[in-house]
Amino acid sequence: MRVLVVGNGGREHALAWKIAASPMVEHVYCAPGNAGTAGCAENVAIAATDITALADFAAVNKIDLTVVGPEVPLMAGIVDLFEGRGLRVFGPSRDPARIEGSKAFAKDVMHKSNIPTAEFWVCDSPAEALDRLARYFSEPRSANGVVIKADGLAAGKGVTVCDTREQAEQAIEAIMVQRVFGDAGNQVVIEERLTGPEASIMVITDGHTIVPMLPAQDHKRLLNNDEGPNTGGMGAYCPVKGLSAADVSAIIESIVRPAIDTIRELGIPYRGALYAGIMLTPDGPRCIEFNCRFGDPETQAVLPMLKSDLVPILIAALDGNLASTSVEWYGGASVSIVAASGGYPGSFKRGVPISGLEEAAQSAGCILFHGGTRVSGNEVVTDGGRVFAVTARGEDFAAAREAAYAAIAHISFQDMHYRTDIASGAA
Numbered sequence: 001m002r003v004l005v006v007g008n009g010g011r012e013h014a015l016a017w018k019i020a021a022s023p024m025v026e027h028v029y030c031a032p033g034n035a036g037t038a039g040c041a042e043n044v045a046i047a048a049t050d051i052t053a054l055a056d057f058a059a060v061n062k063i064d065l066t067v068v069g070p071e072v073p074l075m076a077g078i079v080d081l082f083e084g085r086g087l088r089v090f091g092p093s094r095d096p097a098r099i100e101g102s103k104a105f106a107k108d109v110m111h112k113s114n115i116p117t118a119e120f121w122v123c124d125s126p127a128e129a130l131d132r133l134a135r136y137f138s139e140p141r142s143a144n145g146v147v148i149k150a151d152g153l154a155a156g157k158g159v160t161v162c163d164t165r166e167q168a169e170q171a172i173e174a175i176m177v178q179r180v181f182g183d184a185g186n187q188v189v190i191e192e193r194l195t196g197p198e199a200s201i202m203v204i205t206d207g208h209t210i211v212p213m214l215p216a217q218d219h220k221r222l223l224n225n226d227e228g229p230n231t232g233g234m235g236a237y238c239p240v241k242g243l244s245a246a247d248v249s250a251i252i253e254s255i256v257r258p259a260i261d262t263i264r265e266l267g268i269p270y271r272g273a274l275y276a277g278i279m280l281t282p283d284g285p286r287c288i289e290f291n292c293r294f295g296d297p298e299t300q301a302v303l304p305m306l307k308s309d310l311v312p313i314l315i316a317a318l319d320g321n322l323a324s325t326s327v328e329w330y331g332g333a334s335v336s337i338v339a340a341s342g343g344y345p346g347s348f349k350r351g352v353p354i355s356g357l358e359e360a361a362q363s364a365g366c367i368l369f370h371g372g373t374r375v376s377g378n379e380v381v382t383d384g385g386r387v388f389a390v391t392a393r394g395e396d397f398a399a400a401r402e403a404a405y406a407a408i409a410h411i412s413f414q415d416m417h418y419r420t421d422i423a424s425g426a427a
Helices: 010-020 051-060 071-075 078-084 103-113 126-136 140-144 165-177 245-265 298-305 310-319 357-361 397-408
Strands: 002-007 027-032 065-068 120-123 146-150 159-162 188-192 198-205 210-212 221-223 227-230 235-238 272-281 284-291 333-340 366-370 373-376 379-382 386-394
Touching (some): 002 010, 010 027, 010 298, 051 078, 103 188, 103 284, 126 165, 126 188, 198 310, 235 298, 245 272, 245 284, 298 333, 357 366, 366 397, 386 397
Parallel strands (some): 002 065
Antiparallel strands (some): 120 188, 198 210, 221 227, 373 379
């Protein structure tokens, strides 16, 4: 088989790495890829958003399977385009991908499906949003704060957790007036703030059968102790401590399956990867969000735990045969630590030389997944906010953490930043 992976981040490197290990696969391409994917795939200079050029490439190069990593091409209709040209592609089509592309649509699906979630309000204007905040902050539950979400895609940064009414009003100003996320701020969703640890539940589905991945926990905040601004994710670990297989099954049945069933009943069946962000509240699991693809950095923590070949699972999802598919996982645990450019999630420099990558990649039990990197001359340099993730698998969380942090200590670049407490609560 010839496989094309679309995207250039750490998630896509992890996908390309796992797919390249399949005995079914003879060649992997990655478009556009990064310095890391070049080690397990042939990089192709086509942007993930140029879906027409990607379809042309797949047709000319007789690609047997395309796997789409990021949400933007999915929302742009890459699956619809490929399928219209008779090309096999893994991912949801444009309509069901709105479960991530529109927070309002996702909340509507949750409401229709009776999925447990936070109470919410969809607001179409700054005035409406400010009025809703005034009413919300007159209630006792507002002591927990509030969550403001830009309705559309915002590269994982459109969610603001606010402790006070002033912070919430500033978020409305930034999203709806200053338009820091562009058209994603046409609407906002205001939610009551829930409390508890989070879990990322990723599944593969053919629209009926659901194959769950191991649960993971992301670390969204930039700084230790979950302080600082939200990011796209500063690290993850897998599985989630205290979340049993029975707990995961209950979440699948109460949250994931109802969403897939409701979307199918709307006439837009969901096929591909579905990610449910879960808050484990004192009152039970609550759905925070849905994403229409594998998570980043969760994929970098989860795929090294997958013992089975990923490719037959993806093909079974396309063929509607997931019910006959068995999946095996390694025991133990994995920890993935993200290194970011100085200034991230704000402005940052690109083209900064990175040293120590080979030493880190050779560390026992570790895998280095590149995110924002590229090759410049004879050097690997930074080319994004989240530069790479070091993932280690161990017999337990303590062993995995020790290995991952020992490996990342080999790497350095100017103003490099990473959290030192990833999975500290699990070990």
